Amino acid sequence: xxxxxxxxxxxxxxxxxxxxxxxxxxxxxxxxxxxxxxxxxxxxxxxxxxxxxxxxxxxxxxxxxxxxxxxxxxxxxxxxxxxxxxxxxxxxxxxxxxxxxxxxxxxxxxxxxxxxxxxxxxxxxxxxxxxxxxxx
Amino acid sequence: xxxxxxxxxxxxxxxxxxxxxxxxxxxxxxxxxxxxxxxxxxxxxxxxxxxxxxxxxxxxxxxxxxxxxxxxxxxxxxxxxxxxxxxxxxxxxxxxxxxxxxxxxxxxxxxxxxxxxxxxxxxxxxxxxxxxxxxxxxxxxxxxxxxxxxxxxxxxxxxxxxxxxxxxxxxxxxxxxxxxxxxxxxxxxxxxxxxxxxxxxxxxxxxxxxxxxxxxxxxxxxxxxxxxxxxxxxxxxxxxxxxxxxxxxxxxxxxxxxxxxxxxxxxxxxxxxxxxxxxxxxxxxxxxxxxxxxxxxxxxxxxxxxxxxxxxxxxxxxxxxxxxxxxxxxxxxxxxxxxxxxxxxxxxxxxxxxxxxxxxxxxxxxxxxxxxxxxxxxxxxxxxxxxxxxxxxxxxxxxxxxxxxxxxxxxxxxxxxxxxxxxxxxxxxxxxxxxxxxxxxxxxxxxxxxxxxxxxxxxxxxxxxxxxxxxxxxxxxxxxxxxxxxxxxxxxxxxxxxxxxxxxxxxxxxxxxxxxxxxxxxxxxxxxxxxxxxxxxxxxxxxxxxxxxxxxxxxxxxx
Numbered sequence: 001x002x003x004x005x006x007x008x009x010x011x012x013x014x015x016x017x018x019x020x021x022x023x024x025x026x027x028x029x030x031x032x033x034x035x036x037x038x039x040x041x042x043x044x045x046x047x048x049x050x051x052x053x054x055x056x057x058x059x060x061x062x063x064x065x066x067x068x069x070x071x072x073x074x075x076x077x078x079x080x081x082x083x084x085x086x087x088x089x090x091x092x093x094x095x096x097x098x099x100x101x102x103x104x105x106x107x108x109x110x111x112x113x114x115x116x117x118x119x120x121x122x123x124x125x126x127x128x129x130x131x132x133x134x135x136x
Numbered sequence: 137x138x139x140x141x142x143x144x145x146x147x148x149x150x151x152x153x154x155x156x157x158x159x160x161x162x163x164x165x166x167x168x169x170x171x172x173x174x175x176x177x178x179x180x181x182x183x184x185x186x187x188x189x190x191x192x193x194x195x196x197x198x199x200x201x202x203x204x205x206x207x208x209x210x211x212x213x214x215x216x217x218x219x220x221x222x223x224x225x226x227x228x229x230x231x232x233x234x235x236x237x238x239x240x241x242x243x244x245x246x247x248x249x250x251x252x253x254x255x256x257x258x259x260x261x262x263x264x265x266x267x268x269x270x271x272x273x274x275x276x277x278x279x280x281x282x283x284x285x286x287x288x289x290x291x292x293x294x295x296x297x298x299x300x301x302x303x304x305x306x307x308x309x310x311x312x313x314x315x316x317x318x319x320x321x322x323x324x325x326x327x328x329x330x331x332x333x334x335x336x337x338x339x340x341x342x343x344x345x346x347x348x349x350x351x352x353x354x355x356x357x358x359x360x361x362x363x364x365x366x367x368x369x370x371x372x373x374x375x376x377x378x379x380x381x382x383x384x385x386x387x388x389x390x391x392x393x394x395x396x397x398x399x400x401x402x403x404x405x406x407x408x409x410x411x412x413x414x415x416x417x418x419x420x421x422x423x424x425x426x427x428x429x430x431x432x433x434x435x436x437x438x439x440x441x442x443x444x445x446x447x448x449x450x451x452x453x454x455x456x457x458x459x460x461x462x463x464x465x466x467x468x469x470x471x472x473x474x475x476x477x478x479x480x481x482x483x484x485x486x487x488x489x490x491x492x493x494x495x496x497x498x499x500x501x502x503x504x505x506x507x508x509x510x511x512x513x514x515x516x517x518x519x520x521x522x523x524x525x526x527x528x529x530x531x532x533x534x535x536x537x538x539x540x541x542x543x544x545x546x547x548x549x550x551x552x553x554x555x556x557x558x559x560x561x562x563x564x565x566x567x568x569x570x571x572x573x574x575x576x577x578x579x580x581x582x583x584x585x586x587x588x589x590x591x592x593x594x595x596x597x598x599x600x601x602x603x604x605x606x607x608x609x610x611x612x613x614x615x616x617x618x619x620x621x622x623x624x625x626x627x628x629x630x631x632x633x634x635x636x637x638x639x640x641x642x643x644x645x646x647x648x649x650x651x652x653x654x655x656x657x658x659x660x661x662x663x664x665x666x667x668x669x670x671x672x673x674x675x676x677x678x679x680x681x682x683x684x685x686x687x688x689x690x691x692x693x694x695x
Binding site: 015016017018019020021023024025027031037040041042043045046066067068069071072096098099100115116117120121 | 250251254255265266267268269270273274338342343344345382383384470473474475507508509582583586587590593594600602603604613616621690691692693694695
């Protein structure tokens, strides 16, 4: 039987935003679910995030954004992923993301938005299902 | 019946009661407070004997201040209704101030746009668009003195009290405010208000860009020194538990961390040669009020008693005013939900009530849209009305410390104090707050406790209505604050570019050079910061000048 490769997640804080509680708590949930989590520092630029994602060979980029800059940041991240011809990284975002922006984010290629109150169990489930779909 | 016989008798009676109660069964195996203190079924004089009244409680306005810092508390003067507000441009901030003032707030509190204020990147820098892309979402965008004058246009600064909620570099924000005061012709000695000026909590919890600890501490002390010399009505520091609580720790730990930080600031000021009774009377605190109603009240009471003891016994303060812990409370944003947001009105009201019963001097009630955006006008008004209803409709502020003497409340206050002091001792054993920061002590604690809390929510040990229980499909989302973000960014960008073009370049350069020299030396940093604003430097330019000398502190993310 094939050994299951651990899902690798880059947990990134972007924008001028110091709120880390969500990123920390979600990271711990993912770890407890058997995933490997790489934490970036704060105020990461889209360029740095994508570079690190490639370097660390991750399956998932998890963005945590509370400063309102989610649209320009995610637009730029998705653009850079396409530029590098990367199609198999799942991008998800949490934080303060107004419900009205979800559609546009999904149409950009973001896999899902996880807003306040989302159960960490749900995030774990979503990523497990999504990554296994992608790697088929 | 004498005391010993009375207690012996009571013990017997309590045993009889317990046997009856145990037959009934209870909803849970055990009950604990948010901080893990076991909560008993009933409390009696066996848990707290009123004989301890004078030693443990005293009267309001007297040592150990457990019941309140002033003799008349809310009977003399209600707490300041200080709603933090602001978004968008300085004009928008000004309009929101005036709207709230018209509707009865009694203190101003400016919410600041982080992208503008603590960034090293100027708004008219092309890279700003890519890296940050917006201004005014998290607060008011006010990058220059010109913007700040607009923010306070029509608001005479000697007629209001303002809270400047900035801690990465409060000296910068204070200087910007002083610039406006000077333009208005208001003497600095007439300014009333507070600046948060607490960088240690930033290292613990909110992680915005900041300078290395020794430089932050120097600037913190500079602000206190400046206020001692020039601003007798100003509170130059508001030592904060709020943001640390928000990052995931319960009330006892919040209290311990805040007081430990307070100890560090006192030591820094003493080291700088300030006599304790000169600066200590104007120290203030800032706490959360979260979702353990009684423990929060116990925390506020324990805080007063602990600080009084610390000031008297640890630091030898003589002036009774040095021993008084005065505090502002903000209701806990992290307890508010994106689901069924109208429920948040009730949450904030209950949390606000705890703050009032706990004897707060100043209160901000969070708006119902807290989990979604900066407050809309409608949400902001409801929050303010909550304060006014609590103040005027239920006879709440008629007596001081109404829960004082409750066997439960006194027992809980004692236990909160004991646990918090034991955490402070742990921090002392590491060598104090600064060494503990270097060892990631706070980050590790916070990460562990935040995760513990989340596990409790996941398992429904902790119920959050609408989130893990009593969920419902929500058909119409509430209307959140919306403003033309593109236009706001364009306006600020053009304004900054124009100011940069029109200002006297030599005066500007001279001011920036002076700021750098002061940063490398001993001069009180507030003066050159004020000069820099007067010469129309932007907040980003000021941050860069300071970074040239201080370096930048990269905060680790720790699991």
